[in-house]
Amino acid sequence: xxxxxxxxxxxxxxxxxxxxxxxxxxxxxxxxxxxxxxxxxxxxxxxxxxxxxxxxxxxxxxxxxxxxxxxxxxxxxxxxxxxxxxxxxxxxxxxxxxxxxxxxxxxxxxxxxxxxxxxxxxxxxxxxxxxxxxxxxxxxxxxxxxxxxxxxxxxxxxxxxxxxxxxxxxxxxxxxxxxxxxxxxxxxxxxxxxxxxxxxxxxxxxxxxxxxxxxxxxxxxxxxxxxxxxxxxxxx
Amino acid sequence: xxxxxxxxxxxxxxxxxxxxxxxxxxxxxxxxxxxxxxxxxxxxxxxxxxxxxxxxxxxxxxxxxxxxxxxxxxxxxxxxxxxxxxxxxxxxxxxxxxxxxxxxxxxxxxxxxxxxxxxxxxxxxxxxxxxxxxxxxxxxxxxxxxxxxxxxxxxxxxxxxxxxxxxxxxxxxxxxxxxxxxxxxxxxxxxxxxxxxxxxxxxxxxxxxxxxxxxxxxxxxxxxxxxxxxxxxxxxxxxxxxxxxxxxxxxxxxxxxxxxxxxxxxxxxxxxxxxxxxxxxxxxxxxxxxxxx
Numbered sequence: 001x002x003x004x005x006x007x008x009x010x011x012x013x014x015x016x017x018x019x020x021x022x023x024x025x026x027x028x029x030x031x032x033x034x035x036x037x038x039x040x041x042x043x044x045x046x047x048x049x050x051x052x053x054x055x056x057x058x059x060x061x062x063x064x065x066x067x068x069x070x071x072x073x074x075x076x077x078x079x080x081x082x083x084x085x086x087x088x089x090x091x092x093x094x095x096x097x098x099x100x101x102x103x104x105x106x107x108x109x110x111x112x113x114x115x116x117x118x119x120x121x122x123x124x125x126x127x128x129x130x131x132x133x134x135x136x137x138x139x140x141x142x143x144x145x146x147x148x149x150x151x152x153x154x155x156x157x158x159x160x161x162x163x164x165x166x167x168x169x170x171x172x173x174x175x176x177x178x179x180x181x182x183x184x185x186x187x188x189x190x191x192x193x194x195x196x197x198x199x200x201x202x203x204x205x206x207x208x209x210x211x212x213x214x215x216x217x218x219x220x221x222x223x224x225x226x227x228x229x230x231x232x233x234x235x236x
Numbered sequence: 237x238x239x240x241x242x243x244x245x246x247x248x249x250x251x252x253x254x255x256x257x258x259x260x261x262x263x264x265x266x267x268x269x270x271x272x273x274x275x276x277x278x279x280x281x282x283x284x285x286x287x288x289x290x291x292x293x294x295x296x297x298x299x300x301x302x303x304x305x306x307x308x309x310x311x312x313x314x315x316x317x318x319x320x321x322x323x324x325x326x327x328x329x330x331x332x333x334x335x336x337x338x339x340x341x342x343x344x345x346x347x348x349x350x351x352x353x354x355x356x357x358x359x360x361x362x363x364x365x366x367x368x369x370x371x372x373x374x375x376x377x378x379x380x381x382x383x384x385x386x387x388x389x390x391x392x393x394x395x396x397x398x399x400x401x402x403x404x405x406x407x408x409x410x411x412x413x414x415x416x417x418x419x420x421x422x423x424x425x426x427x428x429x430x431x432x433x434x435x436x437x438x439x440x441x442x443x444x445x446x447x448x449x450x451x452x453x454x455x456x457x458x459x460x461x462x463x464x465x466x467x468x469x470x471x472x473x474x475x476x477x478x479x480x481x482x483x484x485x486x487x488x489x490x491x492x493x494x495x496x497x498x499x500x501x502x503x504x505x506x507x508x509x510x511x512x513x514x515x516x517x518x519x520x521x522x523x524x525x526x527x528x529x
Contacts, residue, residue, distance in 0.1 A: 053413050077419040089414040091407050093523065102407050105400070106419035153419065 002065075004029045004188060005050070005081075005157055009059035012042075012049050019045045020056070021212040027157065027190050032183050034191040034199040034220070036233060037209035043192040044086045046209070047161050050190075051083040052076045063157070078106040080156035084163060086192075088146040092135035096126055099134050099145055103152030112152075119148040122178070140171040147178065158182065159190045164198065176202055196233040200224045208233070237371040242494045243487065248378040248447065250486020251385035255440040256463030257470070257478035258392065259433030265409040265473040266429045269327065272334040273314060274437060275460015276341035281307045281438030282356065282445045282455060283349055289357050296359035303438040311434025312427050320423070338457075345453035353452050356445035377446045384439060389479050392432075396475065405429060409473065462489075465509055471522025480520055 003026035012020035020042045027033045035043045048054045050061050052073030061068045063081055071079065082103075090099050100119055104112045120127035123144045129137065134145060143163055150158060160179065164172040176198055183189055183202075193199035200206055203220040208229060216228070223229050256278060263271045281303040288299035318337050322330045363376040396402035407415040408425045416422050444459055445451050462485060470481025488508055492501040512520065 051417060053416065072421075074416050074419050074421045077417060083417050085414060085417060089411055089417075091410045091414065093410055094403070094406060098403055101400075102403065102415070102418045102420070105404060109400070149418075 002029075003027060004064050005190065006062045007046070007050065007059075008061070010046070010049055010056035010061065011058045012045055012054055012056050014045075019212055020049065022059070023209070023212070023214055024059070025207050025214060025217070027188060029188055030183075030186070031204045032179070032189045032191060032202055034193060034203040034206040035209055036193055036196040036199055036206055036223075037215075038233075039194070040211070041209040042212040043209055044161050045212075047083055047159050047190070047192055048085075050159065051081065075106075077153050077155075080154065081159070082150040082153050082155035082157075083159045084146045084150045084161060086161040086165070088142050090134045090142055090145050090149065092133070094134055095131050096134055096137070096145055097130040099149050100126075100152050103149035106153060115152050115154075119151055122151070122181075123148050140167050140174070143167060143171075143175060144178075147175075151182070155187060157188045157190060159192070161192045162194060163191075164193065164195050172198065196229070197224075237368060238494075240372055242490050244372075244374055244378060246487030246490035247483060248381045248486070249490060250466075250483035251381045252440050252444050252447070252459065252482075253463045253466045253485050254385055254479045254482025255388055255436050255443070256459060257467040257482045258388070258475065259437050259440075260464050260467040261470075261472055261474060261478040262405075262429050262433050264467070266405060267319065267426050269319065269330045270334060270464070271319075271430075271433075272331070272460070272464075273337035273341055274433065275456035275458075275463070276338050276345075277307050277311060277314075277434050277437040277456070278441035278444065278460060279345060279451075279453060279456030280310060280341060281441035282451050283345060283354075284438070285359070285442045286354050286356055286445070286451055289359070290354075296357075300359060300439065300442050303442060304435045307438035307441075308431045308435040311430040311437070315427055315430040320426075342453050342457070349453065351452060353450045356449040356451045358446045358449065359442055360446060375447075377443070381443045381447065384443060385479070385482075388436060388439070389475075392475055401425075401428070462505070465506065468519055469509055469512060471519030474519070474521045474523065477519055477521035484520075 005027040008024050009022050010020055011022060023042065023046055035046060037043050045054060049056050052068065063079055066079065068076060091102060100116055101112060104115055125141055126144055126148055134142065137145060147163065163175050167175065172195065179189060179191065180202055191199055191203065200220045200223050205217065205219050206223045207217040208215045208223065259274045260271065263269065284306045285299040285303040288294045288302050289296055314337055318333050319330060322333060358377060360376045360380045365374045396406055404415065404420045405425055407418065407420060408422055412422050441456065463482065466481035466485040467478050469485060470477030485505060489501050489505050492504040496504060
């Protein structure tokens, strides 16, 4: 199967700090792939590089056969690649609906109403609060808004950066339900999580990152069963 | 009646400050920088309009439009050449660059147009409206100034609230990274903000010189600083704040001149600013955002 996302030997620096040291991995169409690892392993840096917020000094990121280095950063989303960034980063001073409209920025204005309808059907809580300023939403609602906003651009590949961070267990469960629903409806998903247990149980495949390198990879169940992973990330 | 006269004079002056303050506040909101060259763009606009009307005998409206066009381009060029290369630099470097651009524009004007004061021809004539049997007179310039300010405010409120581009601008001002993830071209948006601010500066320049018709290369600096004060007063980054700050500043200045002391009026204006900032550090309408984690 041809991978839709191919990350090949990327090296990313923050000034003189070498954050990503030759990371390579692939995501195939229809998969849920997860990157797990501790704080500072380079998970978010990897996602930010794929979506054009950061740039790699070497190697390449190609999406559906196209080298993303040649695509201006603000055009990446229109290729079908959307990121729900770490810490949600919704526009706090704008209303819920305006946030969603921003998600559809690259789409024509014709389909926006229909897409809003779809997102509201997926997240009824957002519909109840569509005129509310986003900064007044609860953490879970903000995460839903961030996901809804990303969905407005019709992504082929949806990247989620720690969607469960700071949420109550019941909300984490909800978020993972939604991820699985999105997956069933045909969206390919690249999920970054610290909650390795939850991530690996929904993922087809996973990569374990440590200090900027891929330590190991395998199917979700393989990694869940691996003694090394159990010890390091799943609490024994 | 004199009170009303002063009040209207204050609102008129305040309207000019408000229009200039918009340029400061919009650029600050989006690029997080203080564009100290903004006041000098006003002066350039006034000179362009002056030459168009006095030397080339163009109709006033054409002169104003020409000034707006030149200033819009000037604003975009300055942003591209002086500020864009410093996007990742510390804010102090950008601030000093802005001061440099300000001196550059003033000196360029000195070379091009000399230090001899030009008498600015009023673009709206010198007519007056007399009310209450002549006790209250309002010049046409005053009326046009206040109306322009209201129209500009309404237009900008509509633009930032209802249009796709305007919303993109607000998104950029909150979080440039997230805006880029939405597919918004952040650089183009910043450039557009400078264009709008500078175009408005041209209008402010023409209105300012229609009310106070002496035009020299430093004409823009003091109103520029006052308008910056107005922007801070109202809450920098906030468009309604620029209006409120501008109007209050104009009214306070005129009242201070009329009832207290002409010489001390500026000191009084800045004293009020200090008091306001002590009580409300973010300005009158400034937002203090609390983030949920």
